[in-house]
Amino acid sequence: MQRRTIAPRRDWQAKVEALGLVWHTAGGQPYWNEAAYYSVSMREVEEIERATATLYDLMLKAGQAIIDRGLWARFAIPDWCAPLIAAAWEAEPPCLNHGRFDLAYDGHGPPKLLEFNCDTPTALFEAAVVQWLWKEDVKPRADQFNSLHEKLIAKWADIRPYLPPLVHFTHMADPAGEDVVTVAYLRDTAREAGIVSEGILIQDIGWDGRRFLDLQDRPIGALFKLYPWEWLAREAFGRNIAAAEPMLWIEPIWKMMLSNKAVLPLLWELNPGHPNLLPASFEPLRGDQVKKPILGREGANISVIRGGRTVAETRGDYGAEGFVYQQYAALPDFGGLRPVVGSWVVDGEPAGMGIREDGLITGNLARFVPHAIEA
C-alpha cells in the first residue's frame, strides 16, 4: 500500500459538490483530499476482504456471547434495552446490516481491527461514489475495491417487501452536513430500489402515547436513523421505544452491542491471539496502548500511551461509561499522515473500502483519500 501524491483535478470542488459532497472541506482543510491517493494491490485488497469477512463472523459470535452472558452492565446498555436487543437478535428484522471496520494495515502484516462502526457509520458516500468517480476520471484503467453502491441498492430491494409503503429517514441537524449527506445518499439508494421515503430531523419526531409520528402526524412504520442507539435510549422518548407499537428500526437495536468498544476485550477473550485482533482489556495493558471510551465517537476522548507516557490525546464529552485499553498498532506513517482503512460490509459481506488519514488519532477532521488498485 503506497501513498502517492497527484495533482487534484482543477475543478475538484465543483465536481464533488455536483455529486452532493457539500462536506468536502473542514477546518479550512480539504476533507476530501485528492492531492494524493493510495495505490493498493489486488493481493492487499483480497487480504482486507478476507479479514473483513472473518471479523464479521467474530462479531456475530461476540454478539451471541453478550446475550448469553447478559453483559449489559459491562456495555453500559440500559436493562430495559436488553430484551429488545435479544428479541431483535433472534428475529433479525430487515435492515441494511452495514458497517465499517476500521483497520490498521500496512500491506505486510495482517489487518488489525481498531473498531467496528456499525450503528451510524459515515464516510459512506465518499467511499461509495465520490472516490469511484474520481477513479473513473483520474485512473480509468485502474480498479477499486468498491461495490458499495450496488450492494446497498440490492439490500434495499431485498428488504423492500418487508417495509411499509413509506420509510422515514432521520438524523440530527449537524452544521457540517456530514450526517445530511450520508442520509441523503442512503435515501437515494433506497429510491433506486423503489422505496418511497421521507426525511425528518430527529428532534421533530412526535409521540402520541402509542406511536412515533412524523411532522404530518403519520405513524412511522420504519425509521432509518443516523443517530446512535445509546443516545436514543437515554433521551426523553427512549423508553417509549419499548412501549411503542411495533415498527422497524434501521439499523436494529442489536447494533448497540457491536458498535460498543466494550466488544473489543470480549473479542480478544473469545479469540486470543487471533491475527486480525489486537489484545484488549478493560484494565490497562502492559506496553504501548490506546485508551478508548466504550461509548465514544469520532476519535474523542482517546489517549495514546507509548513508553509509559501519553503521547497524544483528544478531548470530548465521552468516557463516563468506562474505557477499554487496546494494544497500540502502528499505522503506516507517510510524513505524519497515518491512514486507517475503513472496510465496509453491507448485508454482513465485504463491500469496499475508504481510507482516511490523520495523525496518531483518527478524529473527525481526518481526511478522506481515494484509492486505486494498480497491481
Next chain:
Amino acid sequence: MTSRTRAFVLPIVSAVSTAFLLSGCGRDYARQICVGAADIRVDDLNCTRSDPRYHWYYYASGGGGVAGIGGRAYGGSMVRPGGTTFYAAPASGVTRGGFGSIGGFGHGGGGE
C-alpha cells in the same frame, strides 16, 4: 468479486435531495380512523380485532378535520377508495422534542 468494473447509474444525490431532507412538509394526506356505533371514533385497536361492531372510516387527502376519540366522524367515507395509502390519525396530543437532545448538546454529529 472485489472489483467493480461495470458502469453504474450516478446516484441523484444533489442539493435538491439534501434540501428535501431538511424541508418541512404539508399536511395534506389521507387518514383512517376506527369508528363504532353512530360513527363515534374509538381506539384503532378495535378495528384490528375483526369485531363487526367497529369499522374503518376514511378521510381523503385534504378531506378536512378528523374526529378525536369519542367524537362523531363526518366528512369522510366508510368505503375505502383505491389507489391511496391511508395513515392512522393520532388519537391524543402529540409531543415532540423527546429525541435529539444529546446530539444537540455540543456533539458534532451522530455519525461514527
